[in-house]
Amino acid sequence: MIEARGVSVSMGRRRIVAGVDFVARPGEVTAIVGPNGSGKTTLLKALTGELACEGRIRLNGRDLSAMKPAEAAGLRAVLPQATSLAFPFTVREIVRLGLLGGRTGALAGESERLPERALARVDLDGFAGRFYQELSGGEQQRVQLARVLCQVWAPVLEGAPRYLLLDEPVSSLDIRHQLAVMDIARDFARRGGGVVAVLHDLNLTAMYADQVAVMHRGRLTAYGAPAAVLVDSVLERVFDCRLRVGALPPAGAPFFLPQSASV
């Protein structure tokens, strides 16, 4: 379990995250939603240990701040919003960086084939020989996801659940790959791991999340199952606009929901 108690993050004098209590359980996809600047990414960065914060963060019962980078890397992998490179690495070389910690949890002898399998998982079969810098933004995002998957290939290792922390994993993806990536996240959780994902798409959140954490002005204002949290009153207040959950557009206007699509 990832547990945050009273987590606050300040940058300069501005308090970006204020007193957040948050949990993400293994076996579940926990989505963090909220308007721009509400502190979603900052909260995620505190959970990864990237940003110093007040309060306490525990990973499977152990204090994150007391863990060495290598120990934390064996328990969770992190997908950043976007990653740019200074040098011309190939896709395989990038994905293989996920093997660096040596705790993939893959069976012996499987390790060498892992980059290929991870690439196939994110629908990038045959991309291993391409140069990362020559790929589109969405393809780069999926290469990074393949790297992250390599790092914690087994969702449970030595009895301990492991976690994927994803910062807007579908932001630059087309609909097919949005679904594919969210399927990967859900599958990771079904097999005993935990997933925390910052999401902007409320429909995908409703479709895939087991728990939804709603951030608003640096505070966690609602937390619970999608049906309980994604309601008119909460969303109108948080996103500061009038909206109706589950209302159809006037007849004849085309609209589309991910719920009606599949890969």
Place this chain on the structure above:
Amino acid sequence: MANQSIAGAGVAGLFGGRVQDGDRAVRARLVLVLLVVVLAAAMLFSLTSGASDASAFAVIRDWIFGAAPGDAADARARIIVQDIRLPRVLMGVLVGAALAVSGAVMQGLFRNPLADPGLIGISAGAGLGAVSVIVLGATALAPLVMLLGTMALPLAAFVGGLCATLILYGIATRQGRTSVATMLLAGIALAALAMALTGVLVYMADDRQLRDLTFWQLGSLAGATWQKIGTAGPVIVAALAATPFLAGGLNALALGEATAGHLGIPVQRLKYTAIVSVSAAVGAAVAVSGGIGFVGIVVPHVLRLAIGPDNRYLLPASGLLGAALLLLADALCRTVVAPAELPIGIVTAAVGGPFFLWILLRKRGIVDL
């Protein structure tokens, strides 16, 4: 890309291994083997060529088989080869490897192919340290020189280089992000400052000290002695020996500091180890050979084109190629205007300057000013 996989397949056939798409490890290993051969050839060439007609082969034969009476190389040839050429060759190897590997490490650390110890003021800082010892060794720094003996000079160069690197990193890095424009500009300012202080010291120097100092300005391997190798050699070897342990971390660092940390790399320790070993290697190299520029940019860049940016192969390959190139440049310096000599810094700058501009023009995006 098609080219690349065909080349890869050919190489794989040679080694009997299986090459996967996008895996340049086999090619990198082949290049490493090739570079060992090139370096050996360069050393031999360097040992056998020079202003004098002394036969190095005769001397080498004597080393291996013992001097046969009557057939032995004459004493003059032995002195020229053993006490003049051999230390110079070894120093060329040490300095070339130190500069090229330091360049590759700095580039990994700053995540930019234009970082180079000479360009961003590390060499200038090291030079300032060394010149301080030469000029003030009898007066202000006398206790230091008494205490450390011949180690005072390389140590002062190391401290100078370390200070320059730490200041530069402090200025150019904010919250884990290194601004390249800030790095280059701050490096230029630091180098200018160090040069100004060096200038003051040169101004204070007497005639004998001035002779010692002249070679700092341009860089040269001409002053090579066994004693200098004894002091600088261990420092450079120790610093270079630390770099293979940095390779994996520097690879991860290409994704950014935060991501490297998430992958389990102790980023702060990596950065400090990199900074200390670069400062030590560059400090020792500058202490014995002055400011030889551009080796640290040209060598890693050429190698990245050939074997890719994977530091596990890039760092050792840079060491080998840097050593070989500096030996060839030095051989050129010794023979072009023989019996006089060209300072080697002129040659490396004449090749490296245009090369640097070429990288800059090809990839303007790198500097994002």
